Amino acid sequence: MIDVAIFSVYIEDGCIVCDACEEAAPNVFEVTDDTCFIKPDVRIDGGYDRNEGKSGLKAEVISAFSDDILDAADACPVDVIIVVEGTGEEPPEPEETAAPEPEEMMTEEVVAEPVELSGDDLEGLLATGDRSMSIMFGSQSGNSEDLAAKFAKRASGYGLDATVVDMDGFDLSTLPSMKRVLIICSTWGEGEMPDNAEELWQQASTDSAPKLPGMHFTVLALGDTSYEFYCESGKDWDRRFEELGATRLVERVDCDVDYDPAAAAWALDALAAMAAVDGNGTFHEDQVEAIKDYVSGAAAAGAAGEDGFVVPNITTEAIQVEINIFRYNPVTAASGRDTWICALPGHMSVLEALRVLKATHDGSLTFRDGTCDDPTTAISVNGRLVLPGNVRLDSVAPTRDGGLRLRIEPLPAFDVLRDLVVDHWTLERKRESAKPWMVAATREGADTAQGVMGTMDPVTATSLHSMTDFSSAPLLHSCSDATPHSEEYLGPSVLVGTWARIHDPRTADSNRERLQTVIDSRNGIKAETDLASIRRQNDSSRVVAEALLDARTSALSRDSFNGRHGKHVWWYTWTVKSSGRVNDTVIYRQVLGPMGLMGNLFSGVTARMVFGFTRTGGKVFNDLLGMFAPPAGIGKMPKQFNSQVDNHHEVVAIFNEVDGRF
Ligand SMILES: Cc1cc2nc3c(=O)[nH]c(=O)nc-3n(C[C@H](O)[C@H](O)[C@H](O)COP(=O)(O)O)c2cc1C
Ligand code: SF4
Known part of the structure; x- marks a missing residue:
């Protein structure tokens, strides 16, 4: 139960x-x-912005989400979520914050006479002299490194020229020349430094380590409270820098596994404090708050269009949208389509549009709801497979005469449970059968509580990561042209995971062999007809298609074209070699069997080939030679002619591969 009545909520600068x-x-x-932003569907005005106009929230939103809103306001590390209490139509007057009495403001001991800087002086402070700052990171699995890169980008807004510094290989003797240093370091093992920080730490701990009288620093420590030595490395750096004479500007912050909010709040203080160190190395403590105001105020000025800078308006006019949705009722086993025509803002996402339809037109409309990057929400919109929360209405189809049409369907390649909801378990079962899990080999490395920890070279790590960095496994599974037609085919998402695992240097040899048999199996990569449909989806699926092409090439090379399909390929390759051309007729004959060949005869395809009018314009003699006297031997021909292939797509897949080789 909540004891405040919420009227509205908005976000301050x-x-x-x-x-x-x-x-x-x-x-x-x-x-x-x-x-x-405050979402449009919770607001009375339907706007999509920070809600600075304090539009009221809808009654049902207030009753359902008041607790969540108050939790969010509590969780905000910079207290910019303002909850407006009250119940009226008009927002209540904001409460005046009573100015503190002068006496109250004088409670702290004044250490030094502050140097007053005017607005111009502040800009001067942020823009002149040496503004360099180093962000040193000690990181094992990349969290600290990522934060260092993120805060380095943010530093330019504070007039700081930040450099990200890997502790690995860092020359300790250059440390005293640095005026401003942020240290972001995680803890590993049992309270130990990450590998890249160990050597520097050993050097910095010696008596001969250089003194750091001119340095200003602060530490962000990453760790995990479940460990006995929580954030020990960060604490070590914090203590050691102080011992060496550096000045701590902001107290160290220790972060648990969910480190983002604490790290962001630390960065806010750390960057403002570092920005208040002038070019001579003097820290203007009294300017820190002014700098924070200046940085957020400067952003606001830009947003308002001052200084000639205009933030593009992301809200758009309402457009007429005709939404045609596939419907399926499992109780009556009836399927069909429903069409709604409504006026919706073009910037609204497809997922939000579905929510609006469900709330206002048909409560039985069923789709998977979730965050905008929830992989299970994937659907087909106008033939494109998308995560609907990530796609604006006006980006999925061209607007014609002020309106647009959407045709929304469930993902292909899955059984439909109801409307747009499909059964992902078929994919899960395929994954289960392939078992692309990590079964690690024993390797050199630290034996930790979590298992053996080793290192991986960055090129391999990046390649493995990019292979499997797709937004949604069900979406990728549906990209394939083969998955809707073959229940057994494992599909691209399972196969690329398996392929990545094979190339993971941590994988045990025995597991690698098993995974290889999955790739090579008849439901493995040879069952994929055409990688083009996967490749054209988006950037990440392009990487997947490349990886699958490698997998297919290796599978074909390894089995040396053995087995029934292999024989076709072997025969075909020689035929192609003899004719010097790739010829559709030969493929059709193999795929369709003798009846197909007869069909070709009657349709004139064979005749066209013989007379040199094939699609590729082959030479008559060579084509004939290829057809009737392949080096594979005349004796094998009848067998090939009389065997029709069950799974056409498998043969086409192999031919595609061969095609690429000639
Ligand atoms: C094997 C292992 C050992 C760890 N040991 C500690 C520890 O002793 N103390 C601690 O506070 N956190 C420990 N952590 C948690 C990491 O410091 C934490 O996950 C951190 O976010 C990793 O950051 P990084 O990616 O920058 O290395 C450990 C994590 C792992 C996986
Ligand atoms: S600072 Fe974080 S919690 Fe606060 S409004 Fe921004 S995103 Fe939300």
Whole structure:
């Protein structure tokens, strides 16, 4: 139960896009690239912005999500979520914050006379002299490194010129020349430094380590409270820098596994404090708050169109949308289509449009709902397979006469449970049968509580990661032209996972062999007809298609074209070699069997080939030679002629591969 009546909620300047609110109240908040918006479907005005106009929330939203909204406001590390209490149509007047009495403000001991800087002086402070700052990271699995890169980008907004520094191989003697240093370091093993920080730590711990009197620093420690030595490495650096004479500007922050909100809040203080160190190395503590205001205020000025900078308006006019949706009722086993015509803002996502239809037109409309990157929400919109939360209405189809048409269907290659919801378990069962799990080999490395820890070279790690970095396994599975026609075929998402595992240097040899048999099996990569349909989806699926092409090439090379399909390929390759051309007729004959060949005879395809009018314009003699006297031997011909292939797509897949070789 909540004891406050919420009327509205809005976001003030200064959001640090930490995602905490979206996690607490995903139905209300949506974090964008640079701020947080209140979603249109919860607001009375339907707008999509920070809701600075304090539009009221819908009654059903207030009753369902008030607790979540208050949780989000609590979770916001920079307190920019403002909850407006009240019940009226008009937002209540914001409460005046009583100015503190002068006496209250004087509670802290004044250490030094602050140097007052005017607005111009502040800009001068942020723009002149040496503004360099180093962000040193100690990282084993990349979290600290990622944060270092992220905060380095943010630093330019504070007039800082940040450099990300890997502790590995860092020359300790250069440390005293640095005025501003942020340290982001995780803890590994049992309270130990990550590998890339170990050597520097050993050097910095010696008596001969250089003193750091001119340095200003602060530490962000990454760790995990389930370990006995929580954030030990960060604590070590914090203590050691102080011992060496450096000045701590901001207290160290220790982060648990969910480190983003705490890290973002630390960065806010750390960057402002570092920005307040002038070119001579003097820290202007009194300017830190002014810098924070300046940075968030500068952003607001830009957004308002001052300084000649205009933020593009992401809200759009309502457009007329005709939405045609596949419907299926499992109780009556009836299927059909429903069409709705409605006016919706073009910037609304397809998922939001489905929610609107469900809320206002047909409560029985069924689709998988979730966050915008939820892989299970994938559907087909105008033939494109998409995550509907990631796609704007006006981007899926061209707008004609102020309107657009959407044809929404469930993913192909899966059984439909109801309307747009498909049964993903078929894919899960395929994954289960392929078992592309990690079964690790014993390797050199630290024997930790989690198992053996080793290192991987960056090229391999990047390649493995990019292979499997697709947005949705069901979506990728449906990209294939073969999966809708073959229940047994494992499909691209399972196969690329298996292929990546084979190339993972941590995989045990015995497991690698087993995974290889999965790739080579008749339901493996040879059952994929055409990688083009996968390749054309998007950037990540292009990488998947490349990996699958490698898998197919290796499978074909390994089995030396053995087996029934292999014989066709072997015969075909020689035929192609003899004719010097790739010839459709030969493929058809093999795929369709003797009846197909007869069909070709009557349709004139064979005749065209003989007389040199094939699609590829082959030479008559060579084509004839290829047909009737392949080097495979005349004796084998009848067998080939009389055997029709059950799974056409398997043969086509092999021919495609061969095609690429000649
Ligand atoms: C094998 C292993 C050992 C760890 N040991 C500790 C530890 O002793 N103390 C701690 O606070 N965190 C420990 N952690 C948690 C990591 O510090 C934490 O996951 C951190 O976010 C990793 O950051 P990085 O990717 O920058 O290395 C350990 C994690 C693993 C996987
Ligand atoms: S919790 Fe606060 S800072 Fe984080 S994204 Fe939401 S509004 Fe922004």
